[in-house]
Amino acid sequence: MGFGMLRRFAVSALLFLACLPLAAQTDWIRTGTNLGVEKVRLAVPDFKSGPGGESLATAFNTTLWNDLYQAGLFDLVSKSFNPAQPGQRSEVQLAQWGAPPPNASMLAFGNLNVANNQVVVQGWLYDVKNPQSPQVLGKQYTDAATVENARLIAHKFADEIIFRLGGGIAGIAESKIYFISNRTGHKEVWVMDYDGSNQHPITHIGSIVLSPRASPDGSRIAFSWVGQSWEIGIYSTELQRLVAFPRFGGTNSAPAFSSDGTKLAFSSSRTGDPEIYTVDAATGGNMKRLTNMKGPDTSPTWNPKTNAQIAFVSGRSGLPQIYTMDVDGANVTRMSDQGYAISPSWSPNGQFLVFAWIRHYGPGAPGAQDIYIMDVASHQWVQLTHDGGRNDFPSWAPDGRHIVFQSSRTGRDEIWSMLADGSQETQLTNNGSNSMPNWSAK
Amino acid sequence: MSATLVSTVPLPHPPVESQNVLANENKGLSQSIPTPQVQPPPDAIAIPDKQVKQKPQTKPAPPNNAKKKPVEEAKNNEVPYGEGGPVSSMYSNAGTNFAMGNTKGGISMGQGGDFGSRYAWYVDAVRRKISENWLQYQIDPHTPAGKKTFLVFEINRDGSPSSVKVEQSSGIPSLDQSAMRALQRIDTFGPLPGGYSGNKVSVEFWFEK
Numbered sequence: 077m078g079f080g081m082l083r084r085f086a087v088s089a090l091l092f093l094a095c096l097p098l099a100a101q102t103d104w105i106r107t108g109t110n111l112g113v114e115k116v117r118l119a120v121p122d123f124k125s126g127p128g129g130e131s132l133a134t135a136f137n138t139t140l141w142n143d144l145y146q147a148g149l150f151d152l153v154s155k156s157f158n159p160a161q162p163g164q165r166s167e168v169q170l171a172q173w174g175a176p177p178p179n180a181s182m183l184a185f186g187n188l189n190v191a192n193n194q195v196v197v198q199g200w201l202y203d204v205k206n207p208q209s210p211q212v213l214g215k216q217y218t219d220a221a222t223v224e225n226a227r228l229i230a231h232k233f234a235d236e237i238i239f240r241l242g243g244g245i246a247g248i249a250e251s252k253i254y255f256i257s258n259r260t261g262h263k264e265v266w267v268m269d270y271d272g273s274n275q276h277p278i279t280h281i282g283s284i285v286l287s288p289r290a291s292p293d294g295s296r297i298a299f300s301w302v303g304q305s306w307e308i309g310i311y312s313t314e315l316q317r318l319v320a321f322p323r324f325g326g327t328n329s330a331p332a333f334s335s336d337g338t339k340l341a342f343s344s345s346r347t348g349d350p351e352i353y354t355v356d357a358a359t360g361g362n363m364k365r366l367t368n369m370k371g372p373d374t375s376p377t378w379n380p381k382t383n384a385q386i387a388f389v390s391g392r393s394g395l396p397q398i399y400t401m402d403v404d405g406a407n408v409t410r411m412s413d414q415g416y417a418i419s420p421s422w423s424p425n426g427q428f429l430v431f432a433w434i435r436h437y438g439p440g441a442p443g444a445q446d447i448y449i450m451d452v453a454s455h456q457w458v459q460l461t462h463d464g465g466r467n468d469f470p471s472w473a474p475d476g477r478h479i480v481f482q483s484s485r486t487g488r489d490e491i492w493s494m495l496a497d498g499s500q501e502t503q504l505t506n507n508g509s510n511s512m513p514n515w516s517a518k
Numbered sequence: 519m520s521a522t523l524v525s526t527v528p529l530p531h532p533p534v535e536s537q538n539v540l541a542n543e544n545k546g547l548s549q550s551i552p553t554p555q556v557q558p559p560p561d562a563i564a565i566p567d568k569q570v571k572q573k574p575q576t577k578p579a580p581p582n583n584a585k586k587k588p589v590e591e592a593k594n595n596e597v598p599y600g601e602g603g604p605v606s607s608m609y610s611n612a613g614t615n616f617a618m619g620n621t622k623g624g625i626s627m628g629q630g631g632d633f634g635s636r637y638a639w640y641v642d643a644v645r646r647k648i649s650e651n652w653l654q655y656q657i658d659p660h661t662p663a664g665k666k667t668f669l670v671f672e673i674n675r676d677g678s679p680s681s682v683k684v685e686q687s688s689g690i691p692s693l694d695q696s697a698m699r700a701l702q703r704i705d706t707f708g709p710l711p712g713g714y715s716g717n718k719v720s721v722e723f724w725f726e727k
Contacts, residue, residue, distance in 0.1 A: 114646055182639070203639040212639050212711075241639070243647040244677045244708025425705075 116241055119153035119173055119180035119204075120144060123197070124163030126189035132226040133188045136197065139227045140184075142271060143234030143249045146502070148477055148495040149242050153178045163187035165200060165211075174204045181205050182212070184237055188226070195221040199233045201240065212240055227273070248475045252516040254278070254288045254297060255491055259508035265297055265311070270473070270493070270515075272504030279311055281318070291333045291357065292517040298331035298340060298357075308342055308360075322360040324353075333357060335380035335517065341366075343374035343388075352376050352388055354403065366405035372396075375419055380517075381426030387411070389418050398431055400452065411450060421471045421479075423496075427452060430460075430470040430479055430496075447481050449496065460498035472496075473515045480504070480513040626722045633719055637711045644673070644707050648723060652700040658692040661727045665690050667697045669723045677706040685722065697725045 120141055125133030144150050157177040162168045162185045173180045186199035201213035213236055219225040228250075235247030248270050257266040260277060265288045268275040279285055281301060288299040294313065301309045306327040312319050326345035333340055340357040343350045350372040356362045367373040371392035379385040387400045398411040398420050411417075416434040423430065433448045434441075445466045450457040461467045465485030472479060473493075480493045486503070491513045494501040625645045627634050634641050668685040682701045687694050710719060 114649075116646075181642075206635070206638040209636050239708060241643055242708075243643055243704075244706040 115149060115151040116182055117153060117180050118144065118150040118182045118184065118237075118241075119158060119178050120184045121155070121158045121161045123185070123199070124161060124187040126187070126191075129188050129190040129195065129221075132190060132195055132221060132223060135223045136188055136226040136230045139230035139271075140234055143231060143247070144184075144237065146271065146478075146493075146500065147234070147238045147242065147247060148500060149238060153180050161185075168202060168210075170202065170204050170207050170210060182241065184233075186233075190221045193221050194218055195226060195229070197226075197229050197233070201237055213237065224274075231269075242475075245475050245477075248473050248478060248515075251474060251518060252290070252294070253480055253491065253493075253504070253513050254290050254516065255505070255510055255513040256286060256288060257505070257508050257510045265299060266510070268491075268504065270478075272491075272502070275505065275507075278313065281309075285309070287330050287512050287514075289332050289514050290516050292335055292337045294516055294518065296357075298333060298342075300329040300331065300342075308340070322355075324363075330375045332376050332378060334378045334383045336383055339378075339383070341376035341378065341386055343372075343376065345372075350374050352386065352405075364404075366401065366403070367408075368405070377420050377422045377429075379422050379426050380424050385422075387420040387422055387429055389420065395437060398429065398450075400429075411452070411455060413455075416445075417448075419469050423472050424474055424476045428496075430472065432468040432470065432481075447479065447498075449479075458498075460494065460496075461501070462498075463501075469512045471513055471515045474517050478515070480515050482511045482513060624724050624726075627719055633714065637714065640708075640711050644721065647704060647707055648700055651703045652725065653696060656692060656696040656699065657727055658690060661688075661690045661693055663727060665693055666724050666726045667694050669697055669701065669725070670720065671701060671723070672718045672720050673707055673710065675710055675717045677708045677710065679704055679707065680718075688725075688727075690727070693725065693727055697723075700725075 122137045123133055123140075141152070145152055159172040159178065160167070160169070164187065168183070168185065170183075172178075173183050181204055183202040183204050184199065185202070186197060188195065188197045190196075195218070197215075197217045199213075199215050199217075200211060202210040203212050204210065215233060215236060217229040217232065219229060231249035235249045238247035238249075239245070251270045252267050253270055254265055254267050256263050257275075257277070258264075259266075260280075262282050263284045263286065264277050264281060265279045265285055266275060266277050278297065279299075283302045285299050285301045288297050290297050296319070297311045297313060299309050299311070300306055303309075304323070305325075306329055307323055308321055308328045308331050310319050310321045311317070324344050324346050326347070327350070328342055328344045328346075329350075331340050331342040334357075338357055339354050340360075341352060341354045344353050345351075349370065351368065352366045352373045354364050354366060366386065367388070367390070369390065369392045371390060373388055373390045373392070375389040376386045377388070379387070384403055385400055386403060387398060389396045390399050391397075393410075395416045396418050398417045399408055400411060401408045411429060412431070412433060414435060416437040418432050420429050420431040422428075429450045429452055431448060431450070432445050434443055434445045436442055444464055445468060446459055446461045447467050447470045448457050448459050460479070461481075461483070463483075463485050465483050467481055467483045467485075470479050470481040477496055478493055479496050480491060482489055483492045484490075489509045489511045490503055491505045491510045492501055492503050625641060625648070627641050627644070665688040666686075667688040667690075669682060670685045671679050671682040673679055679701055682698060684694055684698065710716075
């Protein structure tokens, strides 16, 4: 074997080694985030509207299109390719949808009519490639004729399509995002739809409220607020007021519900040093201390799949790092290996942590704070945001496909969402300073 | 004491696996055309050979009364020239096939019934979900191409997979395991289609490296 051949062999071996981790990386992130490798080609012609329903139909069609686009599962057929606008099943000619240019494998269509102040929407989903029995889904919705209801019906219909074609994982079109906004002059808890519409305040405490976390059933919101000192507050969305919750003394922050809603983990400095505690979420009793280390421990987040593990931030080794432990405080494992890592959120399937990380921290280092995703079992990580600014407080959507976070890339703190592989970043808020988003569990 | 200088240390050869072409079970994909025999021109006259003394013929053996066993004709397994292709699989006609990256797979659902044709969209969703959850980097990279693992499992009414079994092993443990793990990673495929009356559907799935 000559030297040239040897060198060629070495080069090809190196190339092979270089390719392998990259391919593997995309493999695991797309698998774990339910996003998949293949997208379904879906045609969504505008729903036909009867007389008087034009404004509702516009809202409906825009919402349906956005929901399906945001799902991250579909390759939507550009509307200019649509050969027709079927409103009824008899008007569909599958052959023209299956052939180029639409080349669709699925077709969602229907009609919207307004009569007697009621809006009636009929929607169907057809399998274009199966002319014998094309219907996958047929739905009819009736509600009072308002633009808000037209949007709601579009959300429901989009979720049905996503549920059928996305492998049984419910869509998030009806989920909410809780966040902190200073638009009223005080930092209060606000809520919005997952796409940024319908933003309105929930609390009117008139103090400072931080780190909201909704209970799994959405009936309560836990946060830390300034009363006599920093305390854990529980706000009932049904009673629309703060409900009684014990004061623990010291500075209390970063509450987090377990996914069954029975436990609340938070950080408290009642003994002098911030440590992680759990209490019963309903009463605040049955307190257990989980950490016992010099240096602050905060930002607990439960493994929602098992409720048997908690990830948290600890400064026990200097700069804050991400750690995991069992709910009894055993088996503490350090996850991040360097830099400055904060704000963990555990994915619904238990496989990933997402967190904010300044990988190179200190004087002279670039110091951008970005969102990273880490496979809990293997500690492999991938950087999701790259656009500069300070990105913080990531929170998983219940479908495990989306992440909401706070970013200062526009010059001001605003809420953004993205697919869990870092694509399709969307700005959700534009008004005031908005921070600390938390995606509802449903 | 003396030391002998050796230029190279004789190392054992690395065990290079080679596909033995003659002992391979696969049909060949191509076959060489036999070269046509050159016929002598018709007007040539053969040169008479040297006369050889004919040996007296020996007495023919007495006829054997035992019945002759019918000779089994050897199966013709040759592939006609230029018509080679992938080895046919038992599911390749019944179900859906797919290819992803440099690997392949196939699926067939609800044996005997018409589930596959009525609910093609569901079969497609199951296929997508499995192929998404199949982490190919778990497969031993030395696995020769064409190795297949066949899995059988059931999908319950609520969409959860159950009774996952390896129907036929590929002989490559890492390939079998990667297939099993793909199924174990899946909590649900989504509830079975509303119009389907059964309470579960059985699925055969094959993974090919």
